[in-house]
Amino acid sequence: MLSKLLKYELKATGRIFLPLFLALLMFAGITRFIAPIGPEEWAAPATISMIIYIIILVGMFVMTFIMMIQRFKNNLLSDEGYLMHTLPVKPWKHIVSKLFVSMLWIVASGIVALISILIITLEKGRLTKIAVGFADLYHQAFEQLGASIYLLSFEIILGILVSLASVILIVYASIAMGHLFNQHKMLASFGAFIILSTLSQLLFTLISMTPGIAYFFNLHISSPNDFAAIQAVILAIAYGIIFTGILCSAYFAVTNFILCKRLNLE
Amino acid sequence: MSTILECTDLTKKFGSKVAVSAVNLKIERGQIVGLLGPNGSGKSTMIKLANELLTPTSGTILIGGKKPGIETKKIVSYLPEKTYLNDWMRVHQIIGLFSDFYADFKPERAYEMLKSLSINANDRLKTMSKGTKEKVQLILVMSREAELYLLDEPIGGVDPAARDYILQTILRNYNENATVIISTHLISDIENILDYVVFINQGQVVMTSSVDDIRNEKGKSVDGLFREVFKC
Numbered sequence: 001m002l003s004k005l006l007k008y009e010l011k012a013t014g015r016i017f018l019p020l021f022l023a024l025l026m027f028a029g030i031t032r033f034i035a036p037i038g039p040e041e042w043a044a045p046a047t048i049s050m051i052i053y054i055i056i057l058v059g060m061f062v063m064t065f066i067m068m069i070q071r072f073k074n075n076l077l078s079d080e081g082y083l084m085h086t087l088p089v090k091p092w093k094h095i096v097s098k099l100f101v102s103m104l105w106i107v108a109s110g111i112v113a114l115i116s117i118l119i120i121t122l123e124k125g126r127l128t129k130i131a132v133g134f135a136d137l138y139h140q141a142f143e144q145l146g147a148s149i150y151l152l153s154f155e156i157i158l159g160i161l162v163s164l165a166s167v168i169l170i171v172y173a174s175i176a177m178g179h180l181f182n183q184h185k186m187l188a189s190f191g192a193f194i195i196l197s198t199l200s201q202l203l204f205t206l207i208s209m210t211p212g213i214a215y216f217f218n219l220h221i222s223s224p225n226d227f228a229a230i231q232a233v234i235l236a237i238a239y240g241i242i243f244t245g246i247l248c249s250a251y252f253a254v255t256n257f258i259l260c261k262r263l264n265l266e
Numbered sequence: 267m268s269t270i271l272e273c274t275d276l277t278k279k280f281g282s283k284v285a286v287s288a289v290n291l292k293i294e295r296g297q298i299v300g301l302l303g304p305n306g307s308g309k310s311t312m313i314k315l316a317n318e319l320l321t322p323t324s325g326t327i328l329i330g331g332k333k334p335g336i337e338t339k340k341i342v343s344y345l346p347e348k349t350y351l352n353d354w355m356r357v358h359q360i361i362g363l364f365s366d367f368y369a370d371f372k373p374e375r376a377y378e379m380l381k382s383l384s385i386n387a388n389d390r391l392k393t394m395s396k397g398t399k400e401k402v403q404l405i406l407v408m409s410r411e412a413e414l415y416l417l418d419e420p421i422g423g424v425d426p427a428a429r430d431y432i433l434q435t436i437l438r439n440y441n442e443n444a445t446v447i448i449s450t451h452l453i454s455d456i457e458n459i460l461d462y463v464v465f466i467n468q469g470q471v472v473m474t475s476s477v478d479d480i481r482n483e484k485g486k487s488v489d490g491l492f493r494e495v496f497k498c
Contacts, residue, residue: 004366015354082350086317087367088339182281265319 001089005097010104012075013067017105020060021112027053028116035120057116060109068102072172077179081265091259095172095252102168103161145230152230155237162244169251170196176258200247207243270295270414270445271316275325278311278469285311287469288325295413296442298459300488301449303466304496309449310347312466313416317344329414340369343412347419349399351391357402358387364406376409379435383428397424404432408439415446421455433459454489463488465495 031053034046076084076094084094118127141149174196178189271293278286286308293299301309314320315327318334329338351360357380364371380387383401391399400423407415417436421429437459440446448456463480465473472495480491 001367008363008366012352012354079348079350080352082319082344082346082348085319086339086342086344088336089367090336262321263319264321265314 002093002097005089005093006100009071009097009101013071013101013105016063016067017060017108020056020063021108024053024056024060024112024116025119027056028119032120053116053120057113060113064102064106064109067105068168069171069175071098071102073175076259077175077265085259085263085265091263092252092256094259095255099165099168099172103164106164148230148234152234152237155234155241159237159241159244162241162248166244166248166251169248169255170200173251173254176255179258179264180262196251203247204243268295269293270330271447272328272331273312273325274328276312276315276322276327277324278308278315278320279323284469286315289466289469289471291464291471291474293445293447293462293464295445297461298436298440298446298448300453300456300460300463301447301466302451302453302463302488302492303449303472304451307466308469309466310418311469313344313418313447313449314346316416317342341413343368343407343410343415345404345407345415345417345420347422349391349396349403351399351403353392354390356388356390357385360391360402360406361387364409368410370411372409372411375439376405379405379409383431397428400424401428401432404435408435411441411444413444415440415444417446417448419450420448421450421452429455453492454487457488460488465492467496 027049031046031049034049074080075098085091138149145152170193174189174193177192177196178185178187181188269292271291273289273291276286276289276291277284289312301312303309311320315322316329316334316338318339327334329342332338355363361373361376364376365373377387380402383405385394385398385402385405391402394402400420404417404420407417415436420436421432424432433456436446436448448460450456457477460477462476463474464471477488480486480488484491486494
């Protein structure tokens, strides 16, 4: 059932994002071709195409944010919820399918933005230069840090994904909590968001103030050699991932509880 | 006959407003039941409670002996009073969605009914009138072989000719063990197909009776009795 939900979620969102991606790449291409042609008579079209490109770029990221909220609020808590919640599907699957698809589009938007920037700025031979640069960086890093470079890269990617999930889930939890109110649901959602983020911040401060952890970090980060320092960084990121993961589970649990036990569609 | 729907002290409040008040009700399988009452009497609220779209304030509602959940959603086919379909989808895509999620959905039945009502399966819902959308929803709901159909105002927005077709469709598609609960205030239109009626007013069940009893013992039509009970 989860795969079917994912399929429909992708269909519902893809029809917005794929044309946006295409438009972005197209205007990146147009800007790229017009710009270098040269003297003044081409300046205006190049500027216009550049402006359109930037508008689409910004619009794309705004859209990922709007879609994240809309798909949850409209599809699950408004009229469309009458269909979604009468399908024989457990609510957590609805949350997971929306979360995954939202994450997918945010990551995809980032990648497409990067490609479009490359299209505009790339000159002949630059790509190989960049590749060589990356290879150099990798070799240097490997020499200094050894195999822990893999661990670090893995952690960074995982960290980005978990942070992304936590941002989306705190929004879901806020919308769901706003739904508990009979009136002013939007306002209540904003309030819930502020309360949830304050609580999370407080929890983070509390944890980092725990004597053991503070002592531990001081010890490692002040170590003289690079290797020990990188170990400390790896450990710090790991703690961060675990902490963010716990927050994610809490937001998820709140959202799921409300959808399961406190659903009240008007 | 076994019970398909059972409410025990079922209560639902919205803030201080009581929408359903301590309702006790048992509906047996294999009949067409009219859930009849004036506007705002709690008909939709009861049906939504049965679909887990609302959470009861107190009391219980059981469908086939189970609390509303995944298992009951597999056997309940629900027509809400509002349009719940995505505007951007085409009719055949929605039929695909229903086939994907409901094991008891019969797509061939849906296509046949679409044809009878001259609705093009390639049309997007966005381009349809409100009445046509309602027809599409009813077709989807009646194309399932469910044990319980909960139809909330199924004929409110459609023209009389389509109304007749829809009632015929309900009659034709419903098998011996299935139960159909129709909520409406348009009684005279559906009176002829009802076996049993539940009168509801201000969140309370005022009267339950078989239609035969109303006709034989009281010598009245359901519509006549309704007007008498709910006289303003």
